[in-house]
Amino acid sequence: MQRFSLRTKLLLSFSTVIVVSALLSLIIGTYLVKTIIAQAQGKVKLDLNSAREVYQEESGNIKDVVRLTAVRFFIKDAVLKGHGEKLKGELQNIRDQEHLDVLTLVNRQSRVILRAHNPEVFGDQLNDDVVSHVLSRQKVVVSTQIVSKDDLERESRDLLERSRIDLIPTLQERPRTETEETSGMMIKAAAPVLDYDGELIGVLLGGRLLNRNYEIVDNVKDIVYRGEKYKGKDIGTVTIFQGDLRISTNVLRLDGDRAIGTRVSQEVYDQVIGKGVPWIGRAFVVNDWYITAYEPIKNISGNIIGMLYVGILEAPYVDLKNRAVLTFLGVAILSVTLLAIVALFTTENITRPLKELLFATQKVAQGNLSHRLRVKSGDEIGQLVGSFNQMTGELQKATEKYQVLTRTLEDKVAEKTEELRKAQDQLIQTAKLTSLGKLAAGIAHEVNNPLTSILINSHLVAEKLSEDDHFQENMRLIIDETTRCGAIVKGLLDFSRQTPPEKNISDLNEVVENTLQMLKSQILVHEIQVKKDLDRELPEIMIDVNQIKQVFTNMILNALDATPKGGWLTVRSQMASDKQFVEITFQDTGHGIEKGNIGKIFDPFYTTKGMAGSGLGLSVSYGIMRQHGGTIDVQSEPGKGTTMTIQLPVTEYQEDEAV
Amino acid sequence: MENKAKILVVDDEVPVCRSISSALEPEGYLVDQALSGEEALQKEGENRYDVIIADLMMPGMSGMDLLRAVKEKRSDIVVIMITGYPSMKTAVQAVKLGAFDYLPKPFAPSELRNLISRALERKRIYEEKAPVEEKAMAKTPLPEGLYCIPGHSWAKLEDDGNVRVGIHELYLRTVKNFSSIKFPDENEKVSQGETCLWVVDTAGNLHRLWSPVSGRVISINEEVEEDYSRVMEDPYGSGWLLLIKPLRFEEELENLLPFDKE
Ligand SMILES: Nc1ncnc2c1ncn2[C@@H]1O[C@H](COP(=O)(O)OP(=O)(O)OP(=O)(O)O)[C@@H](O)[C@H]1O
Numbered sequence: 014m015q016r017f018s019l020r021t022k023l024l025l026s027f028s029t030v031i032v033v034s035a036l037l038s039l040i041i042g043t044y045l046v047k048t049i050i051a052q053a054q055g056k057v058k059l060d061l062n063s064a065r066e067v068y069q070e071e072s073g074n075i076k077d078v079v080r081l082t083a084v085r086f087f088i089k090d091a092v093l094k095g096h097g098e099k100l101k102g103e104l105q106n107i108r109d110q111e112h113l114d115v116l117t118l119v120n121r122q123s124r125v126i127l128r129a130h131n132p133e134v135f136g137d138q139l140n141d142d143v144v145s146h147v148l149s150r151q152k153v154v155v156s157t158q159i160v161s162k163d164d165l166e167r168e169s170r171d172l173l174e175r176s177r178i179d180l181i182p183t184l185q186e187r188p189r190t191e192t193e194e195t196s197g198m199m200i201k202a203a204a205p206v207l208d209y210d211g212e213l214i215g216v217l218l219g220g221r222l223l224n225r226n227y228e229i230v231d232n233v234k235d236i237v238y239r240g241e242k243y244k245g246k247d248i249g250t251v252t253i254f255q256g257d258l259r260i261s262t263n264v265l266r267l268d269g270d271r272a273i274g275t276r277v278s279q280e281v282y283d284q285v286i287g288k289g290v291p292w293i294g295r296a297f298v299v300n301d302w303y304i305t306a307y308e309p310i311k312n313i314s315g316n317i318i319g320m321l322y323v324g325i326l327e328a329p330y331v332d333l334k335n336r337a338v339l340t341f342l343g344v345a346i347l348s349v350t351l352l353a354i355v356a357l358f359t360t361e362n363i364t365r366p367l368k369e370l371l372f373a374t375q376k377v378a379q380g381n382l383s384h385r386l387r388v389k390s391g392d393e394i395g396q397l398v399g400s401f402n403q404m405t406g407e408l409q410k411a412t413e414k415y416q417v418l419t420r421t422l423e424d425k426v427a428e429k430t431e432e433l434r435k436a437q438d439q440l441i442q443t444a445k446l447t448s449l450g451k452l453a454a455g456i457a458h459e460v461n462n463p464l465t466s467i468l469i470n471s472h473l474v475a476e477k478l479s480e481d482d483h484f485q486e487n488m489r490l491i492i493d494e495t496t497r498c499g500a501i502v503k504g505l506l507d508f509s510r511q512t513p514p515e516k517n518i519s520d521l522n523e524v525v526e527n528t529l530q531m532l533k534s535q536i537l538v539h540e541i542q543v544k545k546d547l548d549r550e551l552p553e554i555m556i557d558v559n560q561i562k563q564v565f566t567n568m569i570l571n572a573l574d575a576t577p578k579g580g581w582l583t584v585r586s587q588m589a590s591d592k593q594f595v596e597i598t599f600q601d602t603g604h605g606i607e608k609g610n611i612g613k614i615f616d617p618f619y620t621t622k623g624m625a626g627s628g629l630g631l632s633v634s635y636g637i638m639r640q641h642g643g644t645i646d647v648q649s650e651p652g653k654g655t656t657m658t659i660q661l662p663v664t665e666y667q668e669d670e671a672v
Numbered sequence: 673m674e675n676k677a678k679i680l681v682v683d684d685e686v687p688v689c690r691s692i693s694s695a696l697e698p699e700g701y702l703v704d705q706a707l708s709g710e711e712a713l714q715k716e717g718e719n720r721y722d723v724i725i726a727d728l729m730m731p732g733m734s735g736m737d738l739l740r741a742v743k744e745k746r747s748d749i750v751v752i753m754i755t756g757y758p759s760m761k762t763a764v765q766a767v768k769l770g771a772f773d774y775l776p777k778p779f780a781p782s783e784l785r786n787l788i789s790r791a792l793e794r795k796r797i798y799e800e801k802a803p804v805e806e807k808a809m810a811k812t813p814l815p816e817g818l819y820c821i822p823g824h825s826w827a828k829l830e831d832d833g834n835v836r837v838g839i840h841e842l843y844l845r846t847v848k849n850f851s852s853i854k855f856p857d858e859n860e861k862v863s864q865g866e867t868c869l870w871v872v873d874t875a876g877n878l879h880r881l882w883s884p885v886s887g888r889v890i891s892i893n894e895e896v897e898e899d900y901s902r903v904m905e906d907p908y909g910s911g912w913l914l915l916i917k918p919l920r921f922e923e924e925l926e927n928l929l930p931f932d933k934e
Pocket residue numbers: 567571572575601603604605606614615619620621622625626627628629630631632655
């Protein structure tokens with residue numbers, strides 16, 4: 014299953030449902046058709062009952078006519094006194110009224126007294142089973158009987174004519190050699206004629222020929238089927254068979270005539286005539302298939318002489334069945350198609366968004382976050398699509414934010430890098446100072462020991478010398494210089510210990526003035542012009558005056574050292590442009606500093622002055638500035654001069670620190 | 673006791689040992705030398721020295737270790753630390769541990785001699801019965817809220833945040849013939865453990881007094897300047913010497929001892 018796409022899987026499962034439902038509807042359809050046919054057969058059976066009813070009623074009618082006529086006096090009289098014109102008239106009258114084909118009066122010896130139909134022929138012996146029956150049993154009787162050609166002829170020529178039927182070949186008929194049927198089938202009723210004492214004196218026989226007499230069959234049709242037609246054909250058909258021959262029917266031939274003369278199929282004949290068992294079922298009648306019911310008609314002796322048939326045209330049922338089958342098939346096909354379409358649509362509906370989702374996911378994976386899916390349905394897929402859109406939206410937002418962040422981050426990084434670089438420069442400087450501190454501590458220890466020895470011993474020597482010894486002067490020098498060495502070392506140690514500044518709110522201009530005042534003599538010696546450009550509006554700031562004085566001293570002395578006689582030193586104080594710092598610049602017209610050396614001047618022990626300089630001035634100044642949160646900036650052009658800019662932060666005056 | 677005091681000089685550098693010895697021997701002291709703490713400890717076991725002068729920074733057993741070891745055995749011994757690295761932390765730690773005093777290198781023989789004489793005086797105070805008046809002096813009530821470098825100076829935080837600084841009574845007692853005080857200038861910077869003023873005796877010798885706090889001198893006690901006997905009479909009260917604006921008193925307080933714990 015894995016190699017099938019989701020779509021195929023969905024379609025397959027849908028198809029299964031489709032096929033199963035189609036099969037199911039077919040099964041239901043055939044079952045329905047079968048029930049319809051079964052019902053039709055049931056109906057036909059009932060119809061046959063109705064037909065029999067009608068047939069028997071007809072027989073009953075004839076019987077009643079005969080019975081009622083037989084008791085009339087003129088009949089008795091006629092038998093007793095012989096026939097007269099009155100009998101003839103009466104019987105003919107009754108025969109006409111009651112549509113009887115035969116109305117014959119016989120005496121006890123079965124001699125014909127009068128044939129109402131044919132008065133000319135009489136006195137002959139009448140061999141009739143029905144009459145015999147009455148004679149022997151003295152009871153009214155009715156029965157369907159075959160009437161031979163001769164008997165018919167005796168009765169009347171037109172009866173012969175009516176009953177004579179040409180055999181018409183049809184499909185599936187029972188084969189027969191004759192080409193015509195000359196005998197007829199008649200419902201006969203006979204009643205005893207009694208004298209006034211109740212003695213049987215004769216029999217009255219009445220009969221109605223069934224051949225070409227459509228009264229019964231049409232009656233049944235009208236009663237049972239009410240003339241219903243299907244495609245121009247009567248739905249219901251009724252037939253009376255004489256033997257296998259249709260003698261009275263409303264089954265029509267193709268040319269529209271009643272199918273008189275056609276015969277029943279072998280199959281039906283064998284069952285109904287042969288075995289005397291009713292036939293219920295499909296049968297081919299004349300030209301069409303019918304759902305039929307046949308039952309035998311027996312004569313008075315109990316022999317089967319004919320059949321009564323009713324049949325319902327199968328076509329409506331077949332058509333119904335076909336229609337049902339077709340409908341079911343149609344419904345099946347329709348539902349299959351519909352289902353298929355729905356399946357296709359649904360799978361499409363399911364798979365398309367999924368495909369789109371897949372596509373979109375790939376896009377997202379490739380980094381395209383602006384891709385959006387259209388939300389179409391409110392179902393889970395729709396929700397999924399919605400969620401996906403939301404997700405990508407959030408992602409996009411986040412990414413945008415991230416990008417903005419990255420950008421600002423980049424800026425920040427650049428900024429920080431710059432800061433860091435500066436900090437690193439400072440750190441290097443600090444590291445240098447720290448290592449200087451360690452160095453100084455080491456030096457102090459190492460140097461102090463020899464100094465101690467020198468100092469003690471020179472003192473001891475000096476003590477030994479007399480007051481006026483001329484070496485006293487030398488010893489004094491040794492002692493003083495050694496003491497100075499000790500002071501230098503102590504200074505170094507102080508520096509290495511980096512004592513935190515002791516800050517007070519102070520006027521920076523005043524510090525500048527004091528420093529210049531302190532260095533007045535040196536400035537004079539160097540023959541340098543000092544120009545002061547002090548901003549009197551400067552705010553007072555928090556500084557360690559002594560340390561800052563030290564810084565200024567270093568700056569001024571360096572400037573003096575660098576500037577030849579007649580040069581200028583400009584000392585300027587002002588607010589920095591950002592108002593956060595106070596700026597003091599020392600600008601000289603000295604020899605300047607080589608570009609490559611600018612980086613070194615803050616290094617401890619870096620000096621270009623040989624024995625005259627210690628190289629600590631600027632590094633100490635740097636340390637002090639650092640502890641003040643300030644900076645020293647150098648700008649120098651060899652041959653032209655140097656500008657040292659010192660910046661000190663303007664701090665909020667704080668009460669507690671000022672106390 | 674006179675000049676027959678026995679002194680042991682301990683320094684890892686021979687020239688220093690010799691120099692110190694030759695500065696002290698003419699004074700009549702019996703001076704021994706040791707080049708390490710271990711050696712010093714061993715020699716101390718053999719001879720009972722009155723004074724041990726030991727370098728703080730020595731390889732192996734440091735001056736501190738030696739001090740601890742020696743003081744454990746003999747509480748009456750006077751130990752003077754010398755150091756080429758005058759860090760208040762180690763110096764005051766040494767004093768806290770029982771060192772009598774310390775001397776930063778380089779120093780002149782006179783400074784050392786003055787210190788030795790003070791040290792021996794201190795030892796004498798401990799060992800011999802001090803004169804009655806001096807004893808009485810020692811019983812000067814010790815005020816509350818005073819913190820000191822034992823045997824040197826005291827500090828007291830005033831309500832205005834400044835610190836009053838004075839001399840420890842014991843210090844005065846070790847200085848024979850106290851005459852005057854050489855004060856620092858006003859506004860001068862002082863550091864804890866470093867010289868804040870000099871005590872002058874009648875012979876004109878200068879004795880360093882270590883400052884108990886770091887800061888700036890705001891004022892000096894002019895009354896004392898007029899009449900130095902005030903210091904002797906009331907060393908913890910009207911005999912105060914300096915008013916200092918402290919720099920980090922809280923922090924430095926842990927290097928000092930409360931007076932009564934001395
Ligand atoms: N204004 C200046 N003009 C030219 N060069 C200068 C100037 N200031 C400093 N320098 C250079 O920087 C070096 C370092 O100066 P720094 O003050 O640290 O030490 P120094 O002046 O050499 O010695 P010290 O200040 O310890 O006596 C100087 O030797 C000098 O070469």
